Amino acid sequence: MKNVIVIGGGVAGMESSAQLADMGYQVTLVEKESKLGGHVDQWDFLFPNHRPAREIIDSLKQRLNYKVEVKLGTEVESMQRNNGQYAVKLNSTEVLHADALLLASGFDLFPAQKKEEYGYGIYNHVITAADLEEIFRSGNLRKVVSGNTHRIGIVHCVGSRDEKVGNEYCSKVCCVTGVKQAIRLREALPEYEVFNFYMDLRMFGRYFEDLYREAQEKWGVQFVRGRVSEASEDVKGNVVVKVEDTLAGRPMKISLDLLILLTGFIPSKGTSRLGDLLQLEFGSDRFLKPADEHLLRNHSKLEGVFLAGACTGPRSIAETITDARAAVLEIAAFFRDKVTVHE
C-alpha cells in the first residue's frame, strides 16, 4: 500500500488526508500544534452564510477517524529522498517513510503590530479580525466596547496590497470577512455605527456581493473608501483614526470604541521552513510556487512532493477544500502513472 505523509492539520491537510484514506492509501497527518483545525478552528461564524466554523472542523475531524494516523505536536526536522521514497525525520526522532508528501502548511496572519501607525498592541481598543472572532466566541463583545462613541471601525488590507510592508498581493478573503464581521457587529450591537475603511472591495465569490448589499441595505454598515493613515488614543481611551474619504475628497477624523484590523495572509513559518528544507521554489509573494501556475498547481518541482491549500497563496475555505481534493487526485495519478515532473 502506498504511503502519504500530509504536513499541516488545517482544513487543507484534514480534507486531503480524509480523501487519500478513502482512496485506500496509508496516510499520516503531521501537525505541529496540539490540535487540528488550523486558523478556522479559531473562527466563530463563516461567510457568506454565517455558518458556525465549528461545523466544518467537526465534519473534517469525523472523516479522519480511524483512517488517518494523526501526530499532533509534531514537527518535521528533515526530509530526504532515497529510492523513490521520502524519509521524514520528526522532532520525536521517529523517522517515517512515504511514497509522496503533501505540504498543507498554510499561512500565518500578518502581524498587525508591524503596521505601527495603527497601534496594535499599544492602544487598548485596537484589535485584529482574529481577536474579534475570539471575542464573538467568548460572548464578551459588550465588555470590550466602552460605549463612549458608539462607533466601530474596520480597516481593510492590513498587511496586504501594501508596498511599505513588502506584501503587494491581495489576501482575497479579508474584504468579505470585514463585511461579515460588520453585519455581526450590527446584529450584536444595534446602537453602534460600523464603518469599513477600504481601498476597493473585492467581492469575488458566490454570494459575496449579496452579503455586501445586505450589509448596506439591511444593516446600515457604512463603507468609506480610503486608507486609515494613523490611529491614536484620546483621554477617554477612545481610538481616534485619521482617514481620507477619497469619494468625498476630504480627510476624516473619527473617534471609535473599537478599531478592527483585517490582517492579511503571509506564508506560515512552517511553509517557509518546509520550502527551505526541500529547496522548493517560492513566488515573489514568498508563498510556495507550483510547478505550473495553470496545469500543475498542486505539484512542486520535486517528484512526489505536492502542495495544497494556502501554502501556495491566500484562499477561502471553499477554495482550500477544492484545492485539497485536486491535490489528492494528482497524488493518485502520480501513483498510477508515476508522472515525472522535469525541471
Added chain:
Amino acid sequence: MKLEGKKRIWSEYQKEIADDHYYYARSCIRQNFFPASETIFLRIMQQELGKDIKDDARHTTCTGIAYHSDLVPFDTTMTVVARLFSLMTEAGYENYAPSCITSFGLYSEILETWEHHPEIEARVREHLWKSTRREFKKPKNLAHASDIVYKFRHRIAEKGKYRLVNHKTGEPLKVVEHIGCHYSRMFPHKGVGGAEYPYVLVGMIEAWGGEVVDYPERRHCCGFGFRQYLVKSNRGYSISSSRKKFESMEPFKPDMIITNCPGCPYFLDRWQYAISEMEGKTYGENGNGIPVLTYEETAGLVMGYDPWDLGFQMHQVSVEPLLDKIGVPYDPYAKYLGVNGKFIGTPEHPEVLKVY
C-alpha cells in the same frame, strides 16, 4: 495604553550614538529663537560630562530650509553639505552632531543617497573640489544632539538638582514630547524609537522623572512645515496646525512641552500667544500657556542652572509656573537683566495670555 507594546517597538529602533569626540553643527535659527539652548548643550557636554566637542565657527547653513522650500537644488545642497563634512575631516573628527533636526534629516538623506548612488557622491566630490579644492571623509557616526543627550540622560539625572516632578505633590509632571518631522519619519531606523513612537525625548522625560502624555495629534506637524509659514499667505495653515495640537493635548492637562527641533518650540510657543489674542483661548492653567522647552533647556533645568541663563526670558509663554511646580528658585527682578547686568527692558504684556 499598553507600555509593553511601545517598549517592543523601541527595542527594534536603537541606533549607534558615538560616546565622545563630536563635531557640532549649530542650527541657523535656534540662536535667535531659544538662544541659550546650544550653549547649554555645550556646557553640559564639556563641563558636566567631560566630552570633547568641536564648535566650529566656519560652518554654514546646510541649506535645509531652502532645500525643503524648493529654492535650492539637491546638487547644491549636497555640495554645501560636502563642505561641512570637509570641515569636520579637517578638524580631525569623525562623529557629526547636528543641532538641527532638518539638518539631521538632510544629512541622513544625503548619506543614504550616496550609499545607493556612488556616482552621485563622486559627482559631488568633484563639485566640491572644483569650487573649493576641498576633500572630505563621510562621518562614521551621525547622531542628532538630542540623541547624544538621550545617551547621557541618566548621567544628567544623576548629576542634576531637580526632577520633572511637582515638588508639592510628589506627582510626576505631565510632559508632551514633540519630535521634529525630519528626525525619523524619512528613515525610521536612524531615530531612537523609530518614526511612529520615537523614544528619544520619552527616554529623557522618563529618566528625569516626568510622565509622558500621548495624545491624538502627537504626530501632527508643529505648524512650521516650511512653506506653511514661509509663504505669508499660507500662515493660516501654520497656526491651525499648532491649534489642532493644543486642542488635542489640552484634555490631558500637560505641564510642559519638550521638543527637539529648531522650528517646533518656536511655533508651539509663539502661536499660543497669537491664538490667545485671536480667540481669547489659553491652554495652560489659570490663563497661563503651556511652557515649551527645548531638550537642552530641560536638561539645564534638571542640572539646576539659573533659569535666566537658560534663556527662559526669551519665551513667549512664561516658564515661571513650571519653575514653581518643580521648585526651582528664580529672581523675578533678574529676568530682564542682560549678561552685563544692565536692564534690557520688559516686553509689552499681551491682553489674554498671562505673562510674568
